[in-house]
Amino acid sequence: MSRPTAVDVIRALTERGLTVAVAESLTGGLVLSELVSVPGASAVVRGGVVAYATELKHDLLGVDAALLASGGPIQACVAEQMASGVRARLGADIGLATTGVAGPEPQDGHPPGEVWIAVAWSAGVRSVRLELGGDRTAVRRGTVEAVLDLALDGVGGS
Template identity: 50%
Template sequence: MTNDPGQALARRVLEALARRGESVATAESLTGGLLAARLTDVPGASRSFVGGVVSYATRVKVSALGVPEALVEEHGVISEECAVAMAQGVRTRIGATWGLATTGVAGPDSQEGRPVGTVWVAVAGPERVETALLALSGDRSAVRQASCDEVLSVLEGILDA
């Protein structure tokens, strides 16, 4: 067992998914694969984690995840709308029960007029979508780690409901 709270959270989420016979996929922007790594660090993750897309560039959000260009033009990539489209896109394209998405500003500079630490996370499932707007502090690493914690916490809350 690990003393890392983030790892413990990932383990709890994966165990809950396995008990339910459900799966999860990730669509990551600012976290750059960190969320998928967090999940696959858990032994037995393959029972529930099916894969992910690191869509750091906007064009990859559009081409790989199916985020509509018009949505990006209207709302930007650091938006609730983009996070939802990413989560739904990865869920559908990879074929998972749940899609998780992270998009935001890890720093060092602001983006789309939004300050460092502004992050949207989304969880898309068979019957619902939940989002959270985060205002995180710290350096790039802290913002990225906290983004992973938050999206996993949203999914855990849904699974525990």
């Protein structure tokens, strides 16, 4: 079976009457760009927040500042709080989030390709750890593909 695409996500959201918002770090807006490239996306996409700097994850998305200070931005609970935060702040049914290291250098002891993605919806929050190979572009593309796949879990679970 092929990987879900933005078309699949927009179609599923539209069929179920749901909306989505995206919180991005390492992907820098690529997830939202993929979603809004689909005709009809404006009916279901609420918007997105690119919180590339660590402090913006707290300031804009409500990620716990103590959590960020103690463990940094590359952990499951940060991705989960980003997804929940963007969902609440943008008034969406589903929130998606990406955080991790695109490379080429490690960050805070985490190797390039270590990524956390999350989806938040009415039933809860789910995060997934990715270990992606390749250069910076490949890591970012792989993250977009994986979070679109995870989005369908949120759409189906809502």
